[in-house]
Each structure stands twice: as structure tokens, then as C-alpha cells.
Amino acid sequence: MTNETAEYSLSRPCRKVPQWDIETDIAIIGFGASGASAAIEAASAGAKVTLFEATSGNGGTSALSGGEIYLGGNGGTPIQNAAGFSDDTEALYQYLLMAGGPNADAAKVRLYADNSLKHYEWLLAQGVEYKNSFIPQRIVEPDTDDCLIWSGSEEAWPFSEQAKPCPRGHTPKFMGMGAGRYLMDKLAARVTALGVDVRYDSRAVALITDESSRVIGIVIRNAGKDSYVRARKGVALCAGGFVMNREMVKKNAPWMLQSNHPIGTVDDGSGITMGQSVGGAAINMSEGFVTLPWYPPESLIKGIFINERGQRYINEDCYHGRTAHHGMQQRSTRLFSLQDSETYGEPLFGQFAKIGIAGTGDTWEEVEKELELPAGSLTTTVELYNRFAAEGSDLLFHKAKKWLKPLNKPPFVALDCRIDVCFYPTFTLGGLDTLPTGEVLNADRKPIAGLYAAGRTACGLPRWGEGYSSGMSLADATFFGRQLGSRVVSVA
């Protein structure tokens, strides 16, 4: 062991290979959605694919998800059409560009927007089924086998002003929540059917480079023994993000440590670190997704969020991840959702998410007092909001008219959305800079020969906590996993 770690590590490539234990065309690291999609495309094209997974089963963090994929454009999927929506490619492009934030990758967004409908068809071809149904109410994910939902901030300011709104969250036909497992079962079955050589309990510990710095293989550790894998066409890092590596989070995105609910399986940053060890550039490393499933019922959206200074901070009708992300920037551990007797409904995920009731009252003064907020801090905010709501125009935060209603019907309730108490799941959005083909880039945006990445090891479509929408990460992982799989095969 001592000799081994002295020779190489996640952060230091291996340059001395005693022998090749395994030879393959493509070594894929990680059996989540991106690794599976890459494997399917590469194997379909006739390549010999070896897929290494650190754990004893497939699915990765993708299997922990709701399985939603953000799809549309090109006139719309049949499900969008049946629900009465004709989705425009440019609207999808604009929305994703905006959702990607100030450092959005226009090339990736363009490719995805143009091919999203084809990607839907590809998913069907892999055996993923979708029910032809639409849930118009605002929810987090279906607890039925229904498909289409509003899964982002499409109808909310400022997105609604720049891109024609359309629901695009497509959830597979799976009864109940957590369709990510279903999605991965389908993809994994295809991987198996295509004869991909899958090796479980096999952890990648270092890339192998030749004298010209080309990546030619990878060292895999299984039961304490290292194997040297030659990958003739390339190594694909599909090993997830880094949210489970708390030290790495601290160094890059310390704001995320406010949440003690990282969502991940392995996600130890090893894919990113190995990429960096051969000169790969990691970008956007401070960005992350965070949410709080505070609705449904959607009537809660008519309430308002305040921080512990009594200040409102967001248009409450945007995506739950956006409200939570803004909440986490408030420098306020206590956050409250204020409701009146007409808007209040017990949060569906209240118990699960630990959203309790922080205070009640027959007047807002009483609530303010019970929350121990400075006199006047909450009440002036509610007063101002109620006036805007009555006038039908939220001049401060631009919440859409349909969600505006004066909060003036007692009794009043303040929901407890404390950051240190409630369930604020979070994962990272920074990673290796890649071309749409999956080629890993160095700081000069030059490809590193033989190295590819996709999924949360790469920095893809989703790269801005403020703009994240459900289904963006799986859309990115599956679609750009596929691009990677095709590309590796095509390189001579």
C-alpha cells in the first residue's frame, strides 16, 4: 500500500504500469445515469466497454432521484402536446440558458435544445415508459405514475419574461415517488443486454498517462488489489459530484455546509480530482443545488417567505429549489413561510422535511411576537405585501398575479423553515469543464487526449443553484453521457 500510494493517487496519475490486467476500448467509471448512457451508446456502436462501479450495485445517485428528465422543444413531446402545449425549441433554449446562469454553456444548451425530443425517443427505445398524463398543479414530483409536471421556474419571474413557459418535467410511468430507481433499472438492463463488462466493488484510484500525457488507462482497486486497465479509446469519468466529500465542499462551496443533507451515494469528488490530476479544469465549483420541499399544497405559494429580519426575499411562485437557494443566501438561520387561514394547508412533506409550525396568531403582531422578531419587522412586510396583493401587482418580487392574495384572514400561521432543522437536500453543480462531446478540457479549453467526463463529474447544463429545475441533472447526465459514448467510439 505504501508503495502504491507513493506512486499514484486520485490526485497524481500513474505513470508506471507493471502489466495490463484488463484491456478494453472504453473504461467507464461509475454506473449512474451518465455512465449507463455512455455505455449503451458505446456498446451499441460495437466498442468493447468495461464499466467500473465502486459500490456493489448500479444506479448511483441517479437512482436516489425522482427520475424526472427535463424534455421538450421541437414542437413538444407527445405528452406535452396531449396536455395542450406546443413547446418551442427556442423557448427551451432560452430557458436552459437562463437556468444555467451567468456561466451557462451555450454550446451544450444549443445541442440539447435541438435534440431534446430525439432524446425522449431514445429513452423510450431503452424501455423507459411514460404515461400520457399531465398534473397542472404545482408539485415536487408525482406520487402516482403520472408524467408531465411543471418542474422549474418557467411561469415565474424573471424566467417567464424571457422564455415562453411550458411544463417539461417528464417522470417515468412508475407508481409512487423515487422513479430514479426505475429509470436506472431500465438503463441497467440495456447495459447488460448489450454485453457490457460490469465490474462492481471496483474503485478507480488513479488515471494512467503515457509520456505525451495522454490518458491511456486507469488503476482500479478491488478488495485491496490494484488492477491496471488499458483503455484503448478512452477513460470516461462518470463518477458523480463531490457533495459527500465535506472537506472538498468546504474548500469550494462552503455555503453548502449550511445543509447537513448532502444527496449522494459515492460522490466523493474522485472523478473531478482524477481529472484535475492530469490537467483537467474544474469550473463553477462553488455552485450547488439545494431545495426544501415546502409545497404542495400549492395554495402555500400564496404565502410569503421572510428571513429573521422580517424581510421578504423571493417571488414564492418560482421553483422550490430557487426559493430554498435564495433562502440560504439570507444570512439567516430562521426562515418562515407566512400563511393565512385561506392559504394554509399542511405541507405534504412537512413531517418528512421537518417543516413545523413556528408561530400562530389572530393578528400578525401576535405572530411576530411569538417568533420573537423585532416589533414592526414582520408586520410592515406583510402590510406592504398585502397592499401589493390587493392591487394585483407584486412590485418588489414580481410574483405572478394568480398567486397574489392579501394574507388577511386570521388565524395566521408561520411555517418553520429553519436551515439547520429542516430537510434541505443539496448536491454540487461544479465539475470538469468538457466539450458537448464529453472531452475534458484544460484551463486553455484544450482537450486532454483520452479523457472524457459526464454527469455531475462534469459541469453541464445545470450549473447555477438559482436556476436549477428538476430533471436538468438527469437530462444532462443521460444526454451528454450518450454524446460521450458516441464520441469515444468515433475517435481513431
Place this chain on the structure above:
Amino acid sequence: MTNETAEYSLSRPCRKVPQWDIETDIAIIGFGASGASAAIEAASAGAKVTLFEATSGNGGTSALSGGEIYLGGNGGTPIQNAAGFSDDTEALYQYLLMAGGPNADAAKVRLYADNSLKHYEWLLAQGVEYKNSFIPQRIVEPDTDDCLIWSGSEEAWPFSEQAKPCPRGHTPKFMGMGAGRYLMDKLAARVTALGVDVRYDSRAVALITDESSRVIGIVIRNAGKDSYVRARKGVALCAGGFVMNREMVKKNAPWMLQSNHPIGTVDDGSGITMGQSVGGAAINMSEGFVTLPWYPPESLIKGIFINERGQRYINEDCYHGRTAHHGMQQRSTRLFSLQDSETYGEPLFGQFAKIGIAGTGDTWEEVEKELELPAGSLTTTVELYNRFAAEGSDLLFHKAKKWLKPLNKPPFVALDCRIDVCFYPTFTLGGLDTLPTGEVLNADRKPIAGLYAAGRTACGLPRWGEGYSSGMSLADATFFGRQLGSRVVSVA
């Protein structure tokens, strides 16, 4: 040229050396404060030092600064003592730890706090002079030759609660502003006197590594010709940050692009990128300093800042960089400083910083209207603040009592602090992870043999825009430049 760039680049180390054109013990890249301090210590210890500077003169971005250095602890400097302050080492330690933010480097803070008084003496020994004087008023930097000022948020919440306040900004005895040039003249004179071989117009283009990945030299480009420099003991990257590389800022700290006033000379990120090319880990890359010199006169501190939603967002008595940093997080291009006839005074740097008057009025309603803010948004905020001020306790933002005064004496003024119009200078605070000795670390925090970094190429004491205080960056650059210089020499 084509062959050359194919062989190596900032992001790809050079591994084939036709011949050694220059041989030295230590190659230092960059002649700012950190490079100069490293050179002085290494040369004093008898090493052969070669200093490469990309421009035609010395000073780097350090020379653009006010020349303040954050010094204290250990009972206080003679200047602190003369002003009546006995600075405590633990207070300095606590303050710097807090100022460093959630990812502060405790080892560096510890070493600096323990040795800050000795560092003051070292500065004197280099010929830097300080006048024994203290300016108790809150200013940005002296426009005289005075020395000691409050250069951070020491007396402001929450810092004041955790570390006993003491003024620690030491400005050299130089008449007028911009003492950074004076400081660099003194250090540069020492560098010359010690016989350091200084090469101007010499840009580093790639590190050179041997088979074991040890850094053994650097490629230097001068007038289009590359020289291969062998550095027997090590290469020190003291090449500044990356604020002038707007693409790199976009990839790592896009929020900083709100300011169009990057402060730098070279600062193209080349030091960081070269470090990464051999496996160096860059951390905290999203952090940056930003400010707006909105005071003096200090009476303005009695006013309040609001965003374009009429919301207050900071205790205005903290350091100007902290008020500006919080302002930039407001998602509000328009920011205002509200004043009444008793607090208003023309901002000293108003013309320079483009701080104009956005609105005036005999009532706050008039001001609100003139600013075209929604009715009630500004006035309720002022009302609430005035009540807190009258009661002597700022329950929302904890501004210290001495700065509290109801803003109720007309006429009223709103100063225009627009982010896209005013002078918000900014520079980066992320960089290579290093030990206090300057050794560059990889992602596993293992040193990379032969490679060192200091100043803004490294991630040092200042690494959190919210906590930055004037003098922290030069303190870090000079002190840890020295550590680096000593360390390189001592390694066998």
C-alpha cells in the same frame, strides 16, 4: 511557435528541455510584494535567486495599493501602543480567523498572529518607515503620511462580539494616498541590494517537470524567445490573482463580473493555471474582494443602505468592502445610501467613485418617489430604522450605538451607489492551496515537490469577500512570501 505551444503551455508542463539557458537555486515568478519578500529572504540566506517579471518594471498589483499592512497582536506595535491600544494575539487570531470565513486557514492565521509584531520589525528592517500616528476617524486610507487606522470591521457586529477590537491598518510614512508604490520601492531596493538577478519583460509560460513529476524549472519567454530555466531548489509562483482574466472570472466567480473595475496589473491567472497544470489544487475560487469607497466623511455611516426593493441589508458601520460585498449580493443593480441633513456630507471620493445624488426630498415619501421605488418600500424601512435608532438598538443589523441616529432631519438625500455605474474595485481571493511554508498542495493536500506559491496566486489569509479588511492581502503577501523564501532555501 507552433511546435513550442504544442509541447507545453500554462496548462501543460514542459517535459522536454533542449538545454538549460539559466541555472539558479530559486526561480521566482512575479515582482510584487510576495515575490520581493520571497526573494529577500532567500537571497539573505545565501541562495542564488532569479526573479522573472512579465512587465518592464517592478511592483505588480501591490504597487497599485494603499500600502497598508494588517499588523498587531503580541501586545501591539509601538504605534498601536502610542495610540493607547494593547493588541492581544488571540484577538488578532480570532479576528483573522473570522475574516477568513468558513474556509479560513487556521494554520496560516496562527502563524501570522503569533509573528505579526516580528513582521512589523522586519518591515522596518527593510527600510519601510511608519509615522507614529493614529487617525481615529473612519477613513479608507490616509491622504497624509499618517499610519494607524481602523481598516476592517473590528468594531462592527459580529466581529466585535468575537474579537476585542483594535485598529491594525499600518500605512507607511508616505505623503498622500497610494503608498503601495512606496512600499514596493523599499522592497525592490532591498532585492537589488541583495544581488538578486532580476529579469524584466520575462513571462513564465510553463513549468518544467521531471519523470517523477517534480518541478525542476520553468520556461520563460522574452521577446518571443523561450529560455529554459533550471531551478535547483524550487519555483515560486508569485504572479498575482486572476481578476484580469475575465474568462477565468466567469468560470469561477461570475458574480464579480458585476464590477467592471478589476484591480490588477498582470493578474491573468497564469500562476494559478501553471500550478494546476502539475496537479496543484486551486481552492476558494469563487471568492473575491470588492468595495466602494463611500466614506469618509464618517457621518455617512449614520445613514442606511437600501437595495431597489427598499430593503436594508447590512450594518453600515462595518468595513466598506463588507458593505459593498453585501450590496453586490442583493440582486439589485441600484443601491442607495440614505442620509438626512445631519448625517450628509459630500463623499470624499464621490467624484472619483462616481457616487452621485440619486434623489432628494423634504420627506422620505418624496425621496421614494424620486427614486421610483414602490410606495412604502423605502418609507417603511426608514420608519423602522428610525424607531430602532431612537431606542438605541439596531435589532435587525446590529449597527453599533454610536452610529445610530434617526434619519429625520430634512432635507433628505439618497446617494447613488449603482453597481454598474460606480467604482467598485475588485480582485480575486481564490488560488492555489499551500502550506504556511508556501509549498503548493494537490487535492489530497500533499505537497508538489519543487513548487511554491504566495500572494494572490495562493489562497492565503484573505479568502472571503465578506471578511476582507484593508492590509490583509499585503500582510499575507509579504509575510508568506518570506516564509516561502526561507523554506525553499532550507530544503535539501
